[in-house]
Amino acid sequence: xxxxxxxxxxxxxxxxxxxxxxxxxxxxxxxxxxxxxxxxxxxxxxxxxxxxxxxxxxxxxxxxxxxxxxxxxxxxxxxxxxxxxxxxxxxxxxxxx
Numbered sequence: 001x002x003x004x005x006x007x008x009x010x011x012x013x014x015x016x017x018x019x020x021x022x023x024x025x026x027x028x029x030x031x032x033x034x035x036x037x038x039x040x041x042x043x044x045x046x047x048x049x050x051x052x053x054x055x056x057x058x059x060x061x062x063x064x065x066x067x068x069x070x071x072x073x074x075x076x077x078x079x080x081x082x083x084x085x086x087x088x089x090x091x092x093x094x095x096x097x
Contacts, residue, residue, distance in 0.1 A: 001033050001071075005080040012065075012083045022061040023083070036073055051095050055081065068094045 009027060013020040035041050038050050049057040058067040066089035068082040081097050082089070 001030055001035060001076045001078050003027060003030055003078045003080065008080045008083055016065070016085070019061060019065050019083075022065070023067070026058060026060060026067065030078055034076070035071065053095060055094060057089075057094055068092075068097060 006027060009023045013023055029044070033040070033044075038056070041048050041050075041056060045058055047059045047063070051057065054071045054073065056069050056071060058069070059065075060067050060083075063086060065083065065085055067080070068089075070079040070081050071077070072079070082092060082094065084092075
C-alpha cells in the first residue's frame with residue numbers, strides 16, 4: 001500500500017515520543033500490506049473500527065492514541081487523516097475528517 005502524509009505521523013510523535021515506535025511499526029506494516037477489503041485489515045488489527053467512507057480507526061499503543069485513515073482499496077492508497085490522543089479523537093468527527 002502507498003501511505004500518504006507520513007509527515008503527519010512524524011509531526012505527532014515529535015510531540016508524543018511514546019507514539020514513535022508504535023506509529024512507525026504501523027507504517028511499516030501498512031506499507032507492506034495488500035489490503036483489498038476491510039476483512040484483510042481486521043485479520044491483523046482486531047481492534048480496528050470501520051467507518052463509512054472507507055475510513056478506518058486504529059488503536060495505537062494500547063489505545064493511548066488513535067489513527068484515522070481513509071483507504072482507496074483498488075489503487076492501494078492509504079491517506080492519513082488524523083493522529084491524536086484518545087481525548088483529541090473524542091473531539092473530532094472521524095467520518096468527515
